Amino acid sequence: MNQYRSNARSDCQDCRLCEAVAQQSDEERIRTVVRETVLRVLGDQATAQPGFELIVGVSARHLQIPVDDFGMLYGEGHTLTLERELSGPGEFAARETVTIVGPNLRALQGVRILGPCRSGTQIELAPTDGVYLGLTLPMRASGDISGSAPLTLIGPKGALYLNEGAIRADRHIHISPEDASRYGVTDGQRIRVEAPGPAGVVFNQVRIRVNKGFRQPVMHIDTDDGNSAGLKCGDGIRAIL
Amino acid sequence: MNQYRSNARSDCQDCRLCEAVAQQSDEERIRTVVRETVLRVLGDQATAQPGFELIVGVSARHLQIPVDDFGMLYGEGHTLTLERELSGPGEFAARETVTIVGPNLRALQGVRILGPCRSGTQIELAPTDGVYLGLTLPMRASGDISGSAPLTLIGPKGALYLNEGAIRADRHIHISPEDASRYGVTDGQRIRVEAPGPAGVVFNQVRIRVNKGFRQPVMHIDTDDGNSAGLKCGDGIRAIL
Secondary structure: OOOHHHHHHHHOOHHHHHHHHHHHHHHHHHHHHHHHHHHHHHHHHHHHOOOEEEEEEOOOOOOOOOOOHHHHHOOOOOOOOOOEEOOOOOOOEEEEEEEEEEOOOEEEEEEEEEOOOOOOEEEEHHHHHHHHHOOOOEEEEEOOOOOOOEEEEEEOEEEEEEEEEEEEOEEEEEOHHHHHHOOOOOOOOOOEEEEEOOOOEEEEEEEEEEEOOOOOOOOEEEEEHHHOOOOOOOEEEEEEE | HHHHHHHHHHHOHHHHHHHHOOOOOOOHHHHHHHHHHHHHHHHHOOOOOOEEEEEEEEEEOOOOOOOHHHHHHOOOOOOOOOEEEEOOOOOEEEEEEEEEEEOOOOOOEEEEEOOOOOOOOEOOOOOOHHHHHHOOOEEEOOOOOOEEEEEEEEEOOOEEEEEEEEEEEOOOOEEEOOOHHHHHOOOEEEEEEEEOOOOOOEEEEEEEEEEEOOOOOOEEEEEEHHHOOOOOOEEEEEOOO
């Protein structure tokens, strides 16, 4: 290795490699030289990562609620009114909203209900909302509310104290079975997604959710994620496999 | 290459490599084999990334203000009162706060002033604050406020309308010259920092700020970043070089 080391120092233009090699053991030197050589031969191909393009959906705070609970807040027999259709099959933002009050007795007004009515009351909040309301929100998949944070809901006809129900939704990608197969991802798998720009980040554990009702792949994140990474609804990002 | 291809298909256990190689041109085949071989020989070393450990400082919304502007809000001759010392040399959180009002006329109360008084009024807000106040915050290094967002400050003795001054501070690392030299980073350089855990992210462009007044390396982020990534003050993270 002395011969190599000597040649490298006198002839080579790349001081970084030579410096690194000079301070290493024989085995380390071989590894360094092989790695650097391969990286140079392959160029960008050595670090290029497979993946696919998708778009962003930023979810503002909202709740899902069964008919009984909704009746307690808005009066028996009242039904949800369509305000705007959402990307999920049959899902919509309702005209109806509630006020929520946390354990510190602070309130957030105008929290929108998503329809249709479901089998459990669940409130999805961003961590910043949790700080404001005095809640520690567990990061969960939608529907997994056991042991989650307590909260009070108030509607025009009544109030409802919940021992649990407030979560931070985990980051997830809605994708069709066809696209999942095309990109080689499976339901429940966690992948990384990169957001570009000066405020850009890589989200490390984004859960794949496969359902035939989903059209183009969409990553759903909360407002803290969107605001932190400079992302808004419809922005293009890249999944890294 | 036919010989290699044939051998690979019949003898090798690694179907992924063989499959990939079989579908490629001669040049691509060579590259694939070299890359896969090097990755196997090097193991984790091929992907291990150099870096260093540091801790997190999450900055809540705050402002810096010169003596004249402070006098307009709190009365001429009033001086800032020490509430709590901060990590920067001579810096402190003051007891005095202001209310800020955005272009949409919504208000945030209790925004803390950082001392000592400086040469320009600058308000550092998280993007979530900007959404609430109706502001688009440019992401800037502290002190770079030209063309930034307008805002009104209100104190007990007066109000101050600013044509500019509200920014989102860029993510940055405070580091001493000794540590910067030890880790091979320079003032103004941008590096990546990884936050662990299920809410973890990689921040892509974190600016290095070298100053002899800084003790241990600290990454300063805003509350949106901290809440998005599940980070709080004092948490340990890793810079990736």
